[in-house]
Amino acid sequence: MAGLSTSWLSGRGNANAAGLLCARVACTFAAMSTTPDAVGLPCSVSALLSALGVASVQVAVYDAEDRLVWSNPAHQAVFGPPSTPPLAFADMLRRNFAEQRGVRIDCGDVELFLRQVLPRRRAVSQRAFATDLVTGEWLWIHETLLPEGWLVSIGTDITPLKRLETDLRVAHDEALNASRTDALTGLSNRRWILELAESQTETALARGAPLALATIDLDDFKGINDSGAHLAGDAVLCHFADEATRFFRRGDIVGRPGGDEFLVVMLDADADSALAAVERFRVRLALAQVEAGVPRYTFSAGVATANADEDTQATLRRADRALYEAKLAGRACTRVAP
Incomplete structure (x- = not known):
């Protein structure tokens, strides 16, 4: 031998x-x-x-x-x-x-x-x-x-x-998911939602399909925290995240860039359909607050559609300016970027 x-x-x-x-x-x-x-x-x-x-x-x-x-x-x-x-x-x-x-x-x-x-x-x-x-x-x-x-x-x-290979793959997937997920709400975190917004915008433009970005900011969120401590604020953030996830279409993506700010990537949506969707969500959210018993809150939103003349960051800046206009208009409303 x-x-x-x-x-x-x-x-x-x-x-x-x-x-x-x-x-x-x-x-x-x-x-x-x-x-x-x-x-x-x-x-x-x-x-x-x-x-x-x-x-x-x-x-x-x-x-x-x-x-x-x-x-x-x-x-x-x-x-x-x-x-x-x-x-x-x-x-x-x-x-x-x-x-x-x-x-x-x-x-x-x-x-x-x-x-x-x-x-x-x-x-x-x-x-x-x-x-x-x-x-x-x-x-x-x-x-x-x-x-x-x-x-x-x-x-x-x-x-x-x-x-061991399976354990390593599971651990890798869990770590990757954690690196992409907002710990409080379970939504895509800032880094991941911005990456998704960019990749989805590129894909939509390449196939000639419309795409809209909606930046959303909860109104007077500081007042909610001050009146009910941070637990009340966390409850509102989680409530908004849950309702947004349920309301928007399966292909749409909802993320939390940070604080009381949210971003919705709406596929195959032009300015009119994106505006209509945000306003329907506003009505749904008001009803859901009563059902859930969370503190009353509203949101302001800005909508911008992607175009081939600018990158995703420029589209987001237009959506942010539209959001600022909504705040100036008295909050609890949506404005569409030109």
């Missing part, structure tokens, strides 16, 4: 080790296929087969007709024992599907699954891939196709790595 990694036999090797082991096993079974009987096998081959019998990696050998002719106990524990006469690979998958073991088939149709995987099998001399099992475990499979048509498959358990 000189040159055969014991760490790989225990399932702790790497992909390179899998390739080396595949080559070693391939040579072994190539010798077996040309040897009249097992008695004539070299001692090194017998030693290798003995080691594979106790290895935790899953080793299987298929003949030129893709029939499973030999597998070690680790492979049999997952995919079942070889049959007499030898069972073809496709038939083994059918049997395992019926017995609910082996590879997980998400589509629920083993024949469809076979039509997808069989064209890739034996298409190249070596390939490696990950696959998951019905038990929830994951295997890394390395296959070697011999010139004579025999195929050697070696699998090792990578479940801990897959679980």
Whole structure:
């Protein structure tokens, strides 16, 4: 067994080790296929087969007709024992599907699954891939196709790595979401809503579709905080955020750049439709305040539509100027930028 990694036999090797082991096993079974009987096998081959019998990696050998002719106990524990006469690979998958073991088939149709995987099998001399099992475990499979048509498959358990990968992906997604979300209201925060406004504006202009930006500022928010402490202010901010999220269309985006300021990105909306939407929301919000029992509040808004002659920041500045005009007009109203 000189040159055969014991760490790989225990399932702790790497992909390179899998390739080396595949080559070693391939040579072994190539010798077996040309040897009249097992008695004539070299001692090194017998030693290798003995080691594979106790290895935790899953080793299987298929003949030129893709029939499973030999597998070690680790492979049999997952995919079942070889049959007499030898069972073809496709038939083994059918049997395992019926017995609910082996590879997980998400589509629920083993024949469809076979039509997808069989064209890739034996298409190249070596390939490696990950696959998951019905038990929830994951295997890394390395296959070697011999010139004579025999195929050697070696699998090792990578479940801990897959679980770590999943944990890292979840942690990454959570961190990314936190970096984009306003902690109080759950809306897009300043950085993210401005990025979305810019990207959506570019997309709308590229396809010749209208887009409107509405900047909204709650009226006399300082008075709300002063009269009911910051908890009252937080309740109003959350109430506005919830109502805005429910009211505006699914494709529209609501964000909180900061303080008592909000930004709504309205897709496929010209100035008239954006103004009408904001005013309908104003009516809805007044009714919702009574239902929720939050302090009475109003908002002022400025609307500006995107155009190809300016960037998103310029559009936002026009919306802000329109908002300022609404404040000067007595608040609780909306103005549209020219």
